[in-house]
Amino acid sequence: MILDEAVSADKDLPADEGRRVTAILREELARRRISRQYLADHAGISISTLEKALSGRRAYTLATLIRLEAAIGVPLRAAQPAPAPAPSAASVASAIGLAPGDLGYYSRPSVAPLEGSYVTLRPSFSGKGSIFAYRTLIAWDEHASHLVFRESDRSDAAFTQEGVVSVPNQSGYVYLVTNKHGQFRLITVSRPTIDGEMHGVLASLIAGRGAQLTPVATPIVLVPAARFKEPAFGRVSPGDAMHGAYAEYLRRTIEEPFALFIS
Numbered sequence: 001m002i003l004d005e006a007v008s009a010d011k012d013l014p015a016d017e018g019r020r021v022t023a024i025l026r027e028e029l030a031r032r033r034i035s036r037q038y039l040a041d042h043a044g045i046s047i048s049t050l051e052k053a054l055s056g057r058r059a060y061t062l063a064t065l066i067r068l069e070a071a072i073g074v075p076l077r078a079a080q081p082a083p084a085p086a087p088s089a090a091s092v093a094s095a096i097g098l099a100p101g102d103l104g105y106y107s108r109p110s111v112a113p114l115e116g117s118y119v120t121l122r123p124s125f126s127g128k129g130s131i132f133a134y135r136t137l138i139a140w141d142e143h144a145s146h147l148v149f150r151e152s153d154r155s156d157a158a159f160t161q162e163g164v165v166s167v168p169n170q171s172g173y174v175y176l177v178t179n180k181h182g183q184f185r186l187i188t189v190s191r192p193t194i195d196g197e198m199h200g201v202l203a204s205l206i207a208g209r210g211a212q213l214t215p216v217a218t219p220i221v222l223v224p225a226a227r228f229k230e231p232a233f234g235r236v237s238p239g240d241a242m243h244g245a246y247a248e249y250l251r252r253t254i255e256e257p258f259a260l261f262i263s
Helices: 002-009 015-032 036-043 047-055 062-072 089-095 108-114 243-255
Strands: 116-123 131-141 146-152 162-166 173-180 183-190 198-207 213-224 234-236
Touching (some): 015 062, 036 062, 108 131, 116 243, 173 198, 183 213, 198 243
Antiparallel strands (some): 116 213, 131 234, 146 162, 162 173, 173 183, 183 198, 198 213
């Protein structure tokens, strides 16, 4: 390492850099009305070395520049560009086709079975025995390098959600996460069954009187949309054509059980 520093200190500056240094030195000598001999003496270099450098007959070395800078009090070395920041773990993961670490470092092929359109079912928050149904699309976001989800066909369109999908290996579950201004909604579901269903729990907030919000947890199931010829969306009440089939999916969520609800 000491040898490297010594070699670097004796290295000649490129010609264009030398011309830039000479211009600065000539300007400072004239502005301060000091002699070349005075500068050489205070820099601890010979007048011959300084004269040859100023005339272009000899290149400046790093060691000479450091001495001249100390004597004249003016930076002579060109500013070095700041080193490029180290790539973040997320950008490295994205570059090699993986989701970020906080979503599980999954690859697209490993989560390809999750991509698709689902009919999402949960108990309705209004209407006893009714089921609320809407569509959820899970797809790969090429730019962000992870799965995202988007809801549609909700009768309460103002509450339509979208977010990211986390698939960690450790738990074996799939998490659909919405984070809007620090307010979270979380769906935790199982990996797809042999029929492609994902059963689990929704943790969210329901609107009460006025601006009041109340935490709620309820069973939820995502069923591949292809399983239904004409799925019904919105509030599906007892007696409606699709209510029986929808209720059977939610019954499985609780009774098999894919989720436990402890009172």
